[in-house]
Amino acid sequence: VCIGMWLKGAGGVAIVVHYLDWLAVKHVNESLELVCTALDCPSEATFTWKSLGDISVGGVMKSNQTTSHKMYSHIRTEHGKTVVCQVDCGGLKEQRTTIIEVYSFPSDPVISRTNNLTLMCTFPSVYTSEFFNLQWVLGDNVLKDEEITFDAYKGVQNVSSEYTMSDKYLGKNITCRGVLNLRGRPEGQKVRSFTAHNTTVKVGERLELRCDADGQSDLTWRKLGKSEVLSRGKVTVIENVTWSDAGMYECEASTKLLSLQAKVGVTVQGPPNLPKFRLSSAGNPRAGDYVTITCDSDSVLPVELTISGASLNQVEKHSSSISINIPSIQLKDSGLYFCDAKNELGSKRSSINITYLHCVCPTPPKVTLSWNMNSTVLVYPSAQVMEAQNITVHCSTVSFPPASIILMREADGFQEFRSTNGTFHLFNLKSEDMGTYIVNFTNELGYEVQTFELIKAPPRNSTVLVYPSAQVMEAQNITVHCSTVSFPPASIILMREADGFQEFRSTNGTFHLFNLKSEDMGTYIVNFTNELGYEVQTFELIKGK
Numbered sequence: 001v002c003i004g005m006w007l008k009g010a011g012g013v014a015i016v017v018h019y020l021d022w023l024a025v026k027h028v029n030e031s032l033e034l035v036c037t038a039l040d041c042p043s044e045a046t047f048t049w050k051s052l053g054d055i056s057v058g059g060v061m062k063s064n065q066t067t068s069h070k071m072y073s074h075i076r077t078e079h080g081k082t083v084v085c086q087v088d089c090g091g092l093k094e095q096r097t098t099i100i101e102v103y104s105f106p107s108d109p110v111i112s113r114t115n116n117l118t119l120m121c122t123f124p125s126v127y128t129s130e131f132f133n134l135q136w137v138l139g140d141n142v143l144k145d146e147e148i149t150f151d152a153y154k155g156v157q158n159v160s161s162e163y164t165m166s167d168k169y170l171g172k173n174i175t176c177r178g179v180l181n182l183r184g185r186p187e188g189q190k191v192r193s194f195t196a197h198n199t200t201v202k203v204g205e206r207l208e209l210r211c212d213a214d215g216q217s218d219l220t221w222r223k224l225g226k227s228e229v230l231s232r233g234k235v236t237v238i239e240n241v242t243w244s245d246a247g248m249y250e251c252e253a254s255t256k257l258l259s260l261q262a263k264v265g266v267t268v269q270g271p272p273n274l275p276k277f278r279l280s281s282a283g284n285p286r287a288g289d290y291v292t293i294t295c296d297s298d299s300v301l302p303v304e305l306t307i308s309g310a311s312l313n314q315v316e317k318h319s320s321s322i323s324i325n326i327p328s329i330q331l332k333d334s335g336l337y338f339c340d341a342k343n344e345l346g347s348k349r350s351s352i353n354i355t356y357l358h359c360v361c362p363t364p365p366k367v368t369l370s371w372n373m374n375s376t377v378l379v380y381p382s383a384q385v386m387e388a389q390n391i392t393v394h395c396s397t398v399s400f401p402p403a404s405i406i407l408m409r410e411a412d413g414f415q416e417f418r419s420t421n422g423t424f425h426l427f428n429l430k431s432e433d434m435g436t437y438i439v440n441f442t443n444e445l446g447y448e449v450q451t452f453e454l455i456k457a458p459p460r461n462s463t464v465l466v467y468p469s470a471q472v473m474e475a476q477n478i479t480v481h482c483s484t485v486s487f488p489p490a491s492i493i494l495m496r497e498a499d500g501f502q503e504f505r506s507t508n509g510t511f512h513l514f515n516l517k518s519e520d521m522g523t524y525i526v527n528f529t530n531e532l533g534y535e536v537q538t539f540e541l542i543k544g545k
Helices: none
Strands: 003-008 014-019 023-027 032-039 046-051 060-063 067-072 082-089 092-103 110-113 118-126 131-138 141-149 157-164 174-181 191-202 207-210 218-223 229-232 235-238 247-254 259-269 276-279 291-296 304-309 312-317 321-326 335-343 346-354 370-380 391-400 404-410 414-419 423-426 435-443 446-454 457-467 478-487 491-497 501-506 510-513 522-530 533-543
Touching (some): 046 060, 118 131, 118 174, 131 157, 191 207, 291 304, 291 346, 335 446, 346 446, 370 435, 391 435, 391 446, 414 423, 457 522
Parallel strands (some): 457 533
Antiparallel strands (some): 003 014, 032 067, 046 082, 082 092, 118 157, 304 335, 391 423, 404 435, 491 522, 522 533
16 A cells, blocks of 8 residues: 655645555564655655654664665564654655554463363463453353453563363363454454363273374373373373373474474363361360261262261252251260262262260269260271281270170171170281271260271382392393282283383283393383272383493
8 A cells, every 4th residue: 555645845846755554563573664755855855753752663764865764673562653754855844654563472372271170271472552352162152251451561471361160061172262353463363262172081990192193293292281201102091090190181293394282181080089077166065065067078070968877867968068057966966977978970988976075973972974985996907908917906995884895897787796805806808898897885874986997008118129130231131020018919010111111911020021132221110000099110221331
């Protein structure tokens, strides 16, 4: 576009002043050249560049007899203004203006996950003289809309927004979209967006993420927020998913000339966490106290909580927290209370014993009768047991008359064990013997209840020993001895990190590697796994000199 004005000088000489365009829209760090031309000037033209208000416009100026150039090698945000070119032709003056609009919108946003339900979207290095619109979108539905303005003195900045999803959006593909509102910018370059692709997996399941790319690309998997590489190649696998595996994963496809990334969000679902009891009173309540019993449980999926026990009718609530009130606690309110947390993938139960404190002093006063107090339960050698182990449960209390002591196991009804001295011997324990045990101390004046858990253990304290050494010679044989502490017993897998994972299995944790070559050197991984978890140890085989 050529904008010009004719001026009549002495002797009827015509003068034209013009620009190439009245509006220049440029991205930060791009170059810009403005041209101001005076035609048919009777004498050498004098050019002056300035902004409205006579403020310097920066850049480099080059002029000759009829034309002046204002050049910017790297546009910055402060160059965004109205620029004036003044021409003096032997006393005849004229000026023309152009508007420089500066923006920065270099790349698509990055979406990360701060927890299972909250996404963070960040647009790097954004700037506009008008405003920036950031939206969270699911299909055609705008979930959240923010309008952001910028200060030219602060320059470009990263723009971030958080969005916390409701449960119904778990596993859905949510898009973060940015719209740069700026006159003169091509329509196809005003919008950038990125969709958080999600996959949902259950605790304990096998997760396989696949990435495909055209051409001869090197593929690398990482979990965002961590620097180490998960795997190289099209597929990354997590054999036994845990809660900590939730988050955003990135596949990078790279060649010598180009690097591209794609991301996927992983949502982990499972049974609710073990519910936790809270009492409004510190210690055991006394007769007439106002007592509130609260139970909480975390769950990714909607959870239903139920409180039951003692004289209480069962109370249910579809929420992560439930409370019951006992306005004036009495003897009938003493006893064991249960909280059950349930979602579509499973359930967990916790218990709490509420002891009502009340002293009964019958006549004659020389004899003091008391119901059970200060009861203790000790498990030897530990409540964390191994397969076929024997344990002793020692129970004691202070009461008169002496209390009867009953040990009960909470499994498909209550299985009872009785002892005259409060000592119980449990032999050759199996997986089915794990669970909650209840000890009931009872005399004619009342009772007290204590509970304990017998639990199995995930692999821990794992060790890996290489004989005779991890520094090996050509054609040498070695033995790798692996051991761990766990119940149920752990499976032990030896893997070599090379072109995928080559696996070796052993029933006793001992691996014999024969006739080792140079290509057998590298990192080896030992995975100890049972149904409760896993532990990983690594070692390096290096070539000896």
